[in-house]
Amino acid sequence: MDLNEKLKILSSSAKYDVSCSSSGSERLNIDGIGNTEKSGICHSWAADGRCISLLKVLYTNYCKFDCAYCINRKSNNIKRTTFSPEELVNLTLSFYKRNYIEGLFLSSGIIKSANYTMEKMFIVVKKLREKNFNGYIHLKAIPGADKELIRKAGFYADRMSVNIELPTQKSLAVLAPDKSKENILKPMKYIGSNALVSISERKKFKTAPSFVPAGQSTQMIIGASPDSDKTIINLSEKLYKNFNLKRVYYSAFIKVNTDSKLPQKNASLLREHRLYQADWLLRYYKFSANEILDENEPFLNEKLDPKSMWAIRNFNLFPIEVNKAPYEMLIRVPGIGINSALKIIKTRKYENINFEILKKIRVVLKRAKYFITCNGKFQGYIFKDPKNLKNVLSSKNKSIPLFLKNIPERTY
Numbered sequence: 549m550d551l552n553e554k555l556k557i558l559s560s561s562a563k564y565d566v567s568c569s570s571s572g573s574e575r576l577n578i579d580g581i582g583n584t585e586k587s588g589i590c591h592s593w594a595a596d597g598r599c600i601s602l603l604k605v606l607y608t609n610y611c612k613f614d615c616a617y618c619i620n621r622k623s624n625n626i627k628r629t630t631f632s633p634e635e636l637v638n639l640t641l642s643f644y645k646r647n648y649i650e651g652l653f654l655s656s657g658i659i660k661s662a663n664y665t666m667e668k669m670f671i672v673v674k675k676l677r678e679k680n681f682n683g684y685i686h687l688k689a690i691p692g693a694d695k696e697l698i699r700k701a702g703f704y705a706d707r708m709s710v711n712i713e714l715p716t717q718k719s720l721a722v723l724a725p726d727k728s729k730e731n732i733l734k735p736m737k738y739i740g741s742n743a744l745v746s747i748s749e750r751k752k753f754k755t756a757p758s759f760v761p762a763g764q765s766t767q768m769i770i771g772a773s774p775d776s777d778k779t780i781i782n783l784s785e786k787l788y789k790n791f792n793l794k795r796v797y798y799s800a801f802i803k804v805n806t807d808s809k810l811p812q813k814n815a816s817l818l819r820e821h822r823l824y825q826a827d828w829l830l831r832y833y834k835f836s837a838n839e840i841l842d843e844n845e846p847f848l849n850e851k852l853d854p855k856s857m858w859a860i861r862n863f864n865l866f867p868i869e870v871n872k873a874p875y876e877m878l879i880r881v882p883g884i885g886i887n888s889a890l891k892i893i894k895t896r897k898y899e900n901i902n903f904e905i906l907k908k909i910r911v912v913l914k915r916a917k918y919f920i921t922c923n924g925k926f927q928g929y930i931f932k933d934p935k936n937l938k939n940v941l942s943s944k945n946k947s948i949p950l951f952l953k954n955i956p957e958r959t960y
């Protein structure tokens with residue numbers, strides 16, 4: 549099989565992995581230079597926040613596992629192939645030199661054994677670095693591979709990831725019977741602790757080698773199993789806390805196989821979006837998973853974002869006075885983000901904040917007005933039951949009459 553054909557197959561086989569951020573560029577070459585259509589180019593973010601394009605491929609799409617949700621599972625009758633390490637190194641370098649890509653995202657099906665596969669991937673990244681390739685490398689760690697192999701590979705990669713795929717052992721047992729949660733969490737823990745050691749060693753010795761400097765990420769498939777959003781968000785919280793993860797990616801289930809164990813339909817993209825919003829609350833807004841969802845409400849509301857839902861459930865804490873409220877409460881107001889909260893704190897040091905100033909610092913007043921006062925003034929609407937706010941906040945219709953009312957001050 550020629551290299552072009554291999555590239556077509558192995559880039560297409562990699563497109564369902566979302567643990568880097570996007571994939572499937574289809575920039576055709578009409579009259580210009582270059583053509584990314586045949587290869588999978590995805591976009592990701594480097595440790596310094598730059599958006600970078602990566603060649604996203606599998607080392608091989610042969611796999612001895614039979615995960616129900618995966619196009620590459622062994623029971624599927626699809627065209628299969630494998631790169632040789634040299635082919636993949638040369639391909640990456642030639643794409644890089646032509647400026648098609650800024651790095652490589654390398655994953656793989658599992659051939660022979662986890663160690664055999666990991667060894668091949670290790671050879672690819674090692675050879676690339678030995679050929680002075682300084683582009684970004686995102687490398688999958690194969691669950692079950694030897695610790696030492698993963699450790700050695702981590703010194704050549706910028707980011708590593710182990711896909712957790714499904715949130716519970718029970719779901720793994722049904723849909724991915726060859727995998728176990730323990731086998732997935734072990735390398736994750738190992739990568740997390742090695743990354744921390746590397747950071748502290750580099751503080752002492754500048755020349756100490758970097759181990760996955762852009763951290764590790766994982767992917768969870770949403771809606772392939774009946775697990776609730778609460779289970780998913782609880783797990784994400786643990787992964788961030790215990791394994792020092794940089795990102796958990798959520799991927800709405802896409803039905804690529806016919807299998808009675810799978811749902812009949814693709815999962816909702818809105819559910820995926822709400823999970824990303826909840827994840828954002830965990831990472832930047834200091835919410836705990838238990839505040840976002842509980843036993844009574846185990847699924848995120850598709851009509852309204854999780855921060856607004858929390859504010860409605862905790863309406864007794866509002867309205868807060870923007871001139872006095874602490875930062876931690878300001879960021880919990882729907883319509884006030886981290887940047888606006890920081891600007892409020894800065895501005896109120898030298899002037900009293902009113903609604904005009906809030907507009908200027910880009911507070912979304914049509915949402916925030918129900919939860920704040922400015923110098924005791926309230927511009928929202930008094931609802932008998934705060935649950936009615938759900939309809940107002942989720943509706944595009946802004947016909948609720950404005951109210952100007954003085955509300956007594958809260959003490960903080």
Ligand code: SF4
Nearest residue numbers: 611613615618621657
């Ligand atoms: S291990 Fe499972 S998810 Fe990974 S390539 Fe093989 S069948 Fe697909």
